Amino acid sequence: MYNSFYGFSDRPFALNPDPRFFFRSSVHGRALAYLRYGLEQGEGFVVITGQPGMGKTLLMRTLVADSKVPRLETVEIVTSLLDGDDILQLLTATLNLPVHGLSKGELLAQLRVFLMSRARAGIRILVLIDEAHNLSLRAFEELRMLSNIQLKESAPLQCFLLGQDSLSETLSRSEMVQFQQRVIASCHLHPFEPAECRQYIEFRLKRVAWRGTPELTDGSFRLIHHYTGGVPRRINTFCDRLLLLGSIEQRKVIDEHAVLATVRELAEESSQYSVLDMENELDHPANSSPALSEAGAEGIDVRDSVIGAGSNFAIEEVPLVSEVVRLPEEEFNDSPANVKPPLSPDVVPSEEAAKKPEKKRLVIVDESVLEFEPESRPDPDDMLDARLEDSAHATGRMFQRLWWPARNHNTLITVAISAVVVSILAAGGYGWTRQDNPAPTVPVLPQTSALPDIQTTTAAASDMLITGATPDADASATVAADDGPPLVDVNEDALASVSPYVAVEAPKPVVRETVAQHVEAPKASPKINAEVPVKHERKVSPVDRVVHVTSSETPDHTVAVNSAPAQPPPHSTESVSGVHDSAGSALAAVALPSPPMPDVSFVLPINKNVPSVQPAASIESPATLPASEPGRTSLRSSGDVLTPPPKKPAPVEPAVATEPPIHSELGTLLSQFEAAYRTGNVPQLSRLFAADARTTDASGRRAISQLYRRLFDVTDSRQIGIDHMQWDVASDQAKGTGHFVVTVVEKGEAAPRSYSGLISFVLKPGTDGMVISQLYHEYANH
Amino acid sequence: MNMRIIERSFESCKARGLKRIALITIAMLLIPVLADGATLGLPETTARIGYAAGPAYVSIDQANSARNSTWATAQSLIYTDWFMAGTRYWAALRYGQADLDGTVSKIGEHMTFYGARVSIQDNVRFAPGFSPWVGAGLDVSVRRHTRRYTVDSDGYLAEQFPEQTTRSAGLVLNAIQEWAVGRTFHVSASVEQLIDIAERFRETTLAAAILYRF
Numbered sequence: 001m002y003n004s005f006y007g008f009s010d011r012p013f014a015l016n017p018d019p020r021f022f023f024r025s026s027v028h029g030r031a032l033a034y035l036r037y038g039l040e041q042g043e044g045f046v047v048i049t050g051q052p053g054m055g056k057t058l059l060m061r062t063l064v065a066d067s068k069v070p071r072l073e074t075v076e077i078v079t080s081l082l083d084g085d086d087i088l089q090l091l092t093a094t095l096n097l098p099v100h101g102l103s104k105g106e107l108l109a110q111l112r113v114f115l116m117s118r119a120r121a122g123i124r125i126l127v128l129i130d131e132a133h134n135l136s137l138r139a140f141e142e143l144r145m146l147s148n149i150q151l152k153e154s155a156p157l158q159c160f161l162l163g164q165d166s167l168s169e170t171l172s173r174s175e176m177v178q179f180q181q182r183v184i185a186s187c188h189l190h191p192f193e194p195a196e197c198r199q200y201i202e203f204r205l206k207r208v209a210w211r212g213t214p215e216l217t218d219g220s221f222r223l224i225h226h227y228t229g230g231v232p233r234r235i236n237t238f239c240d241r242l243l244l245l246g247s248i249e250q251r252k253v254i255d256e257h258a259v260l261a262t263v264r265e266l267a268e269e270s271s272q273y274s275v276l277d278m279e280n281e282l283d284h285p286a287n288s289s290p291a292l293s294e295a296g297a298e299g300i301d302v303r304d305s306v307i308g309a310g311s312n313f314a315i316e317e318v319p320l321v322s323e324v325v326r327l328p329e330e331e332f333n334d335s336p337a338n339v340k341p342p343l344s345p346d347v348v349p350s351e352e353a354a355k356k357p358e359k360k361r362l363v364i365v366d367e368s369v370l371e372f373e374p375e376s377r378p379d380p381d382d383m384l385d386a387r388l389e390d391s392a393h394a395t396g397r398m399f400q401r402l403w404w405p406a407r408n409h410n411t412l413i414t415v416a417i418s419a420v421v422v423s424i425l426a427a428g429g430y431g432w433t434r435q436d437n438p439a440p441t442v443p444v445l446p447q448t449s450a451l452p453d454i455q456t457t458t459a460a461a462s463d464m465l466i467t468g469a470t471p472d473a474d475a476s477a478t479v480a481a482d483d484g485p486p487l488v489d490v491n492e493d494a495l496a497s498v499s500p501y502v503a504v505e506a507p508k509p510v511v512r513e514t515v516a517q518h519v520e521a522p523k524a525s526p527k528i529n530a531e532v533p534v535k536h537e538r539k540v541s542p543v544d545r546v547v548h549v550t551s552s553e554t555p556d557h558t559v560a561v562n563s564a565p566a567q568p569p570p571h572s573t574e575s576v577s578g579v580h581d582s583a584g585s586a587l588a589a590v591a592l593p594s595p596p597m598p599d600v601s602f603v604l605p606i607n608k609n610v611p612s613v614q615p616a617a618s619i620e621s622p623a624t625l626p627a628s629e630p631g632r633t634s635l636r637s638s639g640d641v642l643t644p645p646p647k648k649p650a651p652v653e654p655a656v657a658t659e660p661p662i663h664s665e666l667g668t669l670l671s672q673f674e675a676a677y678r679t680g681n682v683p684q685l686s687r688l689f690a691a692d693a694r695t696t697d698a699s700g701r702r703a704i705s706q707l708y709r710r711l712f713d714v715t716d717s718r719q720i721g722i723d724h725m726q727w728d729v730a731s732d733q734a735k736g737t738g739h740f741v742v743t744v745v746e747k748g749e750a751a752p753r754s755y756s757g758l759i760s761f762v763l764k765p766g767t768d769g770m771v772i773s774q775l776y777h778e779y780a781n782h
Numbered sequence: 783m784n785m786r787i788i789e790r791s792f793e794s795c796k797a798r799g800l801k802r803i804a805l806i807t808i809a810m811l812l813i814p815v816l817a818d819g820a821t822l823g824l825p826e827t828t829a830r831i832g833y834a835a836g837p838a839y840v841s842i843d844q845a846n847s848a849r850n851s852t853w854a855t856a857q858s859l860i861y862t863d864w865f866m867a868g869t870r871y872w873a874a875l876r877y878g879q880a881d882l883d884g885t886v887s888k889i890g891e892h893m894t895f896y897g898a899r900v901s902i903q904d905n906v907r908f909a910p911g912f913s914p915w916v917g918a919g920l921d922v923s924v925r926r927h928t929r930r931y932t933v934d935s936d937g938y939l940a941e942q943f944p945e946q947t948t949r950s951a952g953l954v955l956n957a958i959q960e961w962a963v964g965r966t967f968h969v970s971a972s973v974e975q976l977i978d979i980a981e982r983f984r985e986t987t988l989a990a991a992i993l994y995r996f
Contacts, residue, residue, distance in 0.1 A: 677823075710826055710866070714824070714864045744824070748905040
């Protein structure tokens with residue numbers, strides 16, 4: 001309606017997320033950087049939180065739209081009020097896989113083969129879950145289990161979780177520790193500052209060919225920010241109504257009058273717009289918030305405009321303000337008055353305070369408006385809490401992001417001091433630094449020594465962790481953030497004057513605030529392969545990969561391939577897996593954290609003769625392999641007899657041996673076969689077979705093609721996954737046996753049918769690469 | 783050899799068109815058997831057998847130019863499998879009985895009919911839960927007419943007629959909706975319309991069937 005009046009090309013403040021209107025504010029730009037980092041990592045979970053209307057969905061769509069990640073398939077789940085099984089079914093259905101009639105096990109198997117087939121084809125699946133704060137704990141657990149699916153070193157599935165503030169609280173729960181470890185990046189979206197609010201409004205207006213009409217006064221911008229709280233969606237709603245009102249009243253200038261009139265209209269319609277106490281503002285205009293006082297100074301009768309005419313404006317039922325206190329920032333931070341703050345000279349007692357003791361006090365600290373109960377002075381704890389919630393101060397914002405799950409600063413200080421003390425006691429005296437900390441450095445404890453051989457240490461935000469250095473050093477300790485008794489008694493009064501951002505200068509290790517807040521610095525991967533030059537004489541490495549079997553009911557287990565003799569567990573606290581050559585020297589070593597630890601990794605010194613570095617999993621050595629013919633080497637994959645280690649199960653990333661070219665060619669051929677099968681592409685499928693190929697049902701490429709054409713004719717949709725292949729590679733051919741799962745929907749039927757069983761391939765060189773010479777299958781569940 | 787035997791058995795048929803139709807029908811039955819196989823993703827046997835029963839409304843032109851109609855019961859043994867290009871064939875051996883009442887102008891009789899029907903069907907997906915098979919095919923039937931009579935205006939026997947055996951061929955149109963019951967059973971509801979080539983016999987059949995994939 002107002003578009004034509006103001007000459008806009010489009011609605012500037014539409015509510016639908018539209019990447020065209022993505023405003024790169026400081027917080028959104030930073031969040032986008034985090035998300036891009038997370039997307040490039042291609043694994044784990046990325047968490048975005050923020051109150052409703054902060055632009056999470058728009059941020060996500062902008063990220064996906066601008067993504068340069070090749071072969072990325074994005075699925076979006078919006079309805080997230082789901083339990084564990086529901087999220088599986090919804091995810092399966094969203095991926096266009098059959099759901100009806102399948103048990104949970106079949107669903108998981110189907111998802112697994114689908115993801116694996118996608119991964120083989122080089123396609124990543126990115127699942128965007130909006131409103132993730134509604135997910136149940138079981139749903140989180142199911143997602144975590146899905147994230148365990150891996151193809152070699154890459155994860156075919158990545159999840160981005162978008163939710164409100166309660167999502168952070170959910171993730172900070174003690175039972176979510178395993179999930180937390182998989183969060184590689186997170187960010188919290190804060191409302192706009194007044195300046196950014198103005199830039200945001202002008203940005204959107206310019207997007208629709210705004211050329212200065214209507215003109216918005218400075219005061220109107222301030223009032224808009226005041227009433228909308230800097231939340232983009234509220235700004236959109238508000239400005240939409242503001243422009244509508246402006247067009248109705250033929251306004252070329254949008255001033256404070258128009259803003260207040262819009263506030264009045266919206267207040268009559270909903271409860272999301274309110275003011276603190278207009279009555280007090282009018283009685284003490286000099287002490288009111290800047291936006292309101294300026295409005296009053298310009299002669300606007302705020303009372304009439306806002307709460308006049310009997311409008312029901314105080315919808316949030318904010319009591320009347322008895323006094324207005326202005327506190328400068330310095331007083332708030334460092335003054336001992338914070339403990340029992342006297343009224344500063346800026347405090348202006350209200351005469352009405354005595355008359356109306358039920359009124360609240362209005363405290364303004366650096367333009368942040370805080371409210372406090374009557375009969376009390378501003379309590380520094382409350383003020384700090386309120387500032388953490390509301391302040392735009394950079395330190396507070398960082399603090400809030402870091403310690404979001406634990407907003408009670410007493411807990412934070414307790415945990416921080418406990419961590420310091422425990423670190424001194426456990427590691428012999430070293431501290432940590434907060435690299436982005438703008439607060440002054442306060443020496444707390446002396447440092448004694450630095451630990452050797454530690455290159456990188458990272459810690460998740462919710463768990464303060466101080467770790468030992470080497471596997472031999474029993475120097476790890478975990479301090480729970482929320483639950484569990486404090487390890488050290490701390491005099492909180494003594495700590496009150498200490499900034500929570502305690503910084504201790506120490507060389508190493510460095511405990512970082514969060515991984516997400518260090519996007520610029522490359523995140524130390526928990527899986528580090530360090531290679532020692534070894535002459536490879538064989539064409540194919542004896543070990544394909546170490547199987548990583550996980551269960552939602554039991555801790556992760558590292559399992560051995562091909563039933564190799566059990567190795568004694570390492571005596572160190574770290575689990576190390578490696579790939580050994582025939583001489584037993586370490587080709588690669590992977591240092592991994594123990595399960596209770598958060599995202600912490602060590603890099604161990606690579607030493608071929610280090611006896612203490614033993615693989616946690618029994619890695620198949622050439623001696624344990626079955627006897628092979630000369631020139632013939634087995635490539636083993638998962639699926640063999642798996643035995644968990646006797647003690648201390650630890651998650652082990654797959655240790656992947658360098659594959660010869662032929663192995664990747666086998667994988668490519670299987671991917672092509674799966675793709676042709678899924679799409680029903682007979683010519684493509686036919687090209688994968690040799691002219692004299694044989695299958696269970698037919699001989700010759702032509703007959704095989706006819707059979708598959710018939711299959712494609714009689715089925716509406718098909719999915720196939722081939723997994724657990726064990727290849728026996730010779731010079732002239734490769735034989736492979738594995739499992740398959742096929743799900744088809746036959747014509748005329750609503751429910752899918754799943755078949756699984758064994759499948760075997762014999763491949764031989766063709767003119768354009770490997771082709772299928774023989775393909776046999778046997779159903780297991782027919 | 784078998785084909786020759788079958789051909790000889792039809793030598794007595796005066797209508798050569800009927801014989802040709804029968805040969806085509808048998809050939810259609812043989813083709814899918816030759817093409818059967820267990821492709822990856824289909825069961826080793828895709829064929830199904832079944833039994834169907836239901837009412838059939840039959841209408842027959844009689845010698846005196848009258849048309850007599852009644853409800854009959856019909857039963858079928860069914861064999862179906864994929865055919866080609868996503869279609870399937872549906873073969874049925876049918877048997878039924880009907881008692882037509884005699885009047886002054888209409889011949890009453892007891893009719894027993896048996897025959898074979900083969901139709902080619904394609905699936906039409908209207909909705910996820912409603913995707914019937916629609917098809918067309920051929921029907922060959924033999925009808926045995928016994929106890930043929932007329933009555934007078936008082937309802938007493940007026941005249942008796944000799945027994946007859948007639949053969950006919952016709953076009954059959956059908957629509958079948960199926961529902962899976964477990965992995966191997968289906969139930970179906972079908973409606974079929976028979977259009978006799980000689981236009982002496984018409985039949986509309988409603989049937990419920992149970993099918994088994996063996």
